[in-house]
Amino acid sequence: MKTKTDSSSSIRGDFRLIADIVQPGSRVLDIGCSDGTLLELLEKEKNVDGKGIEISPEGVNASVRRGLSVIQGDANTDLYDYPSDAFDYVILGQTLPAIHHPREILLELLRIGTHAIVSIPNAGYWRYRLHLLIQGRIPIQESDDTTWWSTANIHPCTIRDFVNLCKKDGHLILSGFQINSRGRAVKFLGTGSLANLFGAQAIFLLSRK
């Protein structure tokens, strides 16, 4: 099973792409910023005014030690405190399936930010489909020792699921990228039905209508 953590090059591809999307000097909130690698990259390359939220104490410690503004917090509860339009970009990397109420959180992202950059592990990726078809078991997108009862990804979704939700709630998809298992990012057009099969991950740049 291809996993999120076993190909670090795909993580970097993910960050590289986000760093290319973000406009210089903008205000950025990275939700689930882990050890702050992406925020630091954005501060260095794009001179952004960056902030982060991270749930793990280790991640927060590592981020603050880098000199980043990061708070220990929970995306499920802590976004509501931010005023509207506080950020130019709100980044939600790989966390959406782990959120209790993903639909509400997407609405929050586009309330506090004029743009949202959302990356998702694509549950529609062909390997996952094959895994379910052949093995008859739920594909797990995290590490190998994670099981269906311990996965944090309680709301797995496919690229098509995500696109449909954006349509339903009126979020504008400015661009969408699929990232294959080697970490290569390819922009896709329309509803991304091919991307839904061949993208291990996807990254969306969203804005309000």
Next chain:
Amino acid sequence: MTQNLQPSSNDESSEPIVVASEPDKTIVVADTEPLVLSSGQNLGPITVAYRTWGKLNSNRSNAILVCHALTGDQHVLGPHPLTKRSGWWELMVGPGKVLDTDRYFIICSNVLGGCMGTTGPGSINPVTKKPFGTEFPLITIKDMVLTQALLIEKLGIEELFCVIGGSMGGMQALQWAADFPEKVFSVIPIAAAARHSAQNIAFHEVGRQAIMADPDWHGGEFLDKKVQPERGLAVARMAAHITYLSETALHKKFGRDLQDRSDLSYAFDADFQVESYLRYQGESFVNRFDANSYLYITRAMDYFDLAKEHGGVLSAAFQKSVSRFCLVSFTSDWLYPTAESREIVRALNAAAANVSFVEVDSDKGHDAFLLDEPDLFQILSGFLNGAARHQGIAAP
């Protein structure tokens, strides 16, 4: 606050009572016009006792104000003039330490109402030529900060690189951020709260009642009678001291171990080590602290409510803030629990302020901010290095 968990055999109680001492430096502020206190009363001139370490750089951008807690003072580094012991934040301040004296100019002043050289209830009232006692006006955290601001001004510093403090020191740091947003580049409130909780007020009231119930308090005029309400002040300290620790910390340190005996005495001696330890804490405290200062400063903490000053909306206190904040709380701190820090973080987020927040895992209770907590040191170092980079302060 505890300096460390000293064994109780190290008894200092035989030392003579000294209320005031020669501080390292003093400066007189509010001398041309008095300070208008929160209560509406005027106070001035005010003597401020302070100490500094390190060198102010040429563009005066590397000054850090350390704010001490309830029973702390300007002697961040020792030896303390009264106890001869080490300072209260030796672990944090010094060459190569988190508050690196090779890089920063560290200032710490005794708070308004204190008893280590700054004007307080033990000072001489210029009108009556006698110690103020309870004639001293009630002061607030805001008044303490106003006094510090006057000191900073006199020192020729326009902007502080950082205001840092734990507990009541953290309250002062928050007050600085709210009242002088343009004068603080970064703010570090540790184990603090934006208001004093009912539980905290309750504990303070116990302490104050213990002092005032001591016949030696003499309605606050004990200095005239050349006594101190030692028993009352010691009990106040003992009660407060318990709140600075945690159940785990007390259990780990003492358990039910007996003090200098093999069996229970079936009397009211200090059978248990924890009793002996608390008695020692109380007895040694009265040698270095003024009972009236304890009353006034605890009152100032009780009155602290940053939101109330801003129409009940805490985020309004930080609306103008451009400072970088780093808040730290401790898991076992039940006096200023993490929830209090989170509330401040929420308000700072609502004000779109620049904020970092970490809850450090520690079983040492509220006093953890004074103790050896590597996580705390690493976080603060990282934060300060980042801030120093933004402020262009050269590495040592």
